[in-house]
Amino acid sequence: MSDWRPHVTVAVVAVDTDGRLLLVEEHVDGRRVLNQPAGHLEDRESLVDAAIREAREETGWRVEPEAIIGLYRWRHPNSAETFLRTAFYAHAVERIPDAELDAEIEAVRWLTREELKAARPRWRSPLVGRVIADLDAGARYPLAVLQDLP
Template identity: 55%
Template sequence: MTELEEDVWRPHVTVATVVPREGRFLLVEEDVRGRTVLNQPAGHLEPDESLLDAAVRETLEETGWDVALTCLLGVQQWRSPSGSQFVRFTFGADALRHEAGRPLDAGILRALWLSREEIAADAARLRSPMVLASIDDWLGGRRLPLDSVRSFSVRP
């Protein structure tokens, strides 16, 4: 690594999905450093992976739900209380099918469906402010076309 590369700041690049169904939203309850929090299905972008593929993969790994992305809800930037910084690409998705016996990622306690009211009432347990903001973006009608996100030189 060159000296210049060492000086470049790099935030965590993550993806998340908002998956609505019958007035409820798919969330995960997860253990983060001994604290049980609520989050959308979300995770880090992996090397040579497109943002779209990452969102579908993370949703399946964390919830057992196979989804079809429908839109980009937005790009969010957040600095956590610990000082870590994240850039998150949040997508809307339709639930297609559930693999009930599929093991969930390490740290994921369970997947659950909650209403916006239930999510807001449990705001102290949200992993970040991006969780409720993304639900509100969905409910507010925010939708960007998926072709707003373009990938070059990933997975040949």
């Protein structure tokens, strides 16, 4: 039996009142890349709570998840790592004053969809664009589909 396990992650597509998307710039494998606020699920944490935490830690924004955009399985082409990501649609509620961001975050950016498309060579993975495309196609599933059992 294999000891293989996917990385269980969440990502947040937060949108402001002008329709701009909240993204982070971070260094990965020697490149400065763009990504949605995202990260790993922690022990005893719900997926929704993980999304809220990751957005806060990486951007300094408080967000309110409203829907699930989709569930995505992606295998990194240069490694054996597989990611199982739940992507959330959320509203950016407020910036947290003096929030300390995770050390790997270089900058927090609000980008239009056009600006994000123009920056495609800097996307951390294909998940960045796929999640936005699915959101724009109307993909929104109720948070109630997520059930945490005791």
